[in-house]
Amino acid sequence: MTIIKSFAVGNGDTFYIKHASDNFTIIDCDLNEENAERIIDELKRESAEKNIARFISTHPDDDHFGGIERLDAEMPIRNFYVVRNKATKEDVTASFQHYCKLRDDGDKAFYISKGCTRRWMNRSDGERGSSGINILWPDTANRYFKDALAEAEAGIAYNNMSAVVRYAAVGGASFLWLGDLETEFMDHIAENIDLKKTTVVFAAHHGRKSGKIPDAWLEKLDPQIIVIGEAPSRHLHYYTGYKIITQNRAGDITFDLDGGKVHIYASNLNYSHKSLKDEQQNKLPGYAGSITVETEYTLETAK
Template sequence: MKIKKIVDEIKLESKDKDIMRFISTHPDEDHIHGLKYLDDKINIKNFYCVSNEATKSEETEDFKHYCNLRDNKSKAFYIYKGCIRCWLNNDNEKRYGSSRIEILWPIIDNEDYKNELLNAKNGKSPNNISPIIKYSLENGVTALWFGDLENTFMEKIKNLIELPKADIIFAPHHGRHSGKIPSEWMKNMDPKIVVIGEAPSEKINYLSNYNTITQNTAGNILFDCSMGIVDVYVSNKNYSVNFLQNKGKVDKYGSKYIGTFKV
């Protein structure tokens, strides 16, 4: 059972440490499937999402569980542009260092965003309530996630936020044409690698001007990030790319090493 294998790996890798934070971009089933099973096994202590009242005409077990976590005052923390929280992106007196996670969107008083919240509340697609999330490692990688933001919505907000240079970006809406990132944002980010998610091939924007790794063929992707470099591993043992440096690393994590890039 694939879900059991994934959760067992999470439990194994975290056996000597606590997993304190679960971040949800939006409550579509392909982004929350298995949430209840995961929570039952690891006990999610902090649930991060945008403040919303999304509904569904047909509620799955995982959507109901999402709503329970979302509305749980002791577990939920609502994210928005510039939000600050100890250990997320702010040091405190008990612990030096943070997870270096920054929220670049949403601006919660933006009218277009509020309209998308209303659409989600009325049972329409919650894609455009997705946040933009930045992770950075000191003297290392910068990565950006966009959830399932759609091109039409990003075009509306593109002048409201300035995106930083990024080494890795995860293409919105699984890399579909409908999630095409505005050219102004792509120019600013100038990513070294774009990860294209699992979407039907005929709907994918393959971004021929950028180095890409496509999950449809690569399978699971693991970025092993350290100071100045990132080692890349994939689950498909036959997958390869020509834009990474071969540093002779051994396969691990049950995956194939396909190369390294500098950041």
């Protein structure tokens, strides 16, 4: 079984995937004095039996790599997956310095782009299986991405150089991370990105209205759940007509992938969600409910 966790870290992102294969993936981090010890302890514990670990950096904003120097000191990052860039910042933090060190390390950095392949990320061999991760964006030849990359290198803005990362379990659920892409940018590239039905989508830019996922994307993604991050409520877009989980209310969210089911747990033990089915799960505290995974095949069969 695969476990996917989204930590409640305030205005930032920290995720991990504990794969059913011999892989462990961290996507972004935002660690501080209040949460770092707890989160790093969990990352170390959950990855202890995995031989391949990777860190995927969606883009160079401090709330997506905060505390990475501490993470690297306590849990060495040997595989740093990053969009190739030369981003600069006027306010250079210790975390940004460390991000740049990893980004520019010829031995540790692997530069991700649309359709890239890598052993054990999305290619198997006789030694171990694929992690099920694919990179849908960036297309490094796309003019809108080139403009976004230039803005990052000029120290102006970083959101629209975000990678789009998709994980899919064989015969089971799929998940999508959008970094901090902004709505207008997503509109521009709607015809240049290969989107398909996805079980759980983490809303762009922490769920802000500025990162509202366009209808053209949602029609293709057809998500069963959209997870909205911890931006202030007044800035959030709530995706009327879709099943949502708000991290402001749920706290840490854990997804337990069990074949064609996803069992969902929240660190806020008082959290409830009337749209989730109660399947009497007790693997972890804070059981909020379950969903049955829909696929393009099952939906066509049901028609």
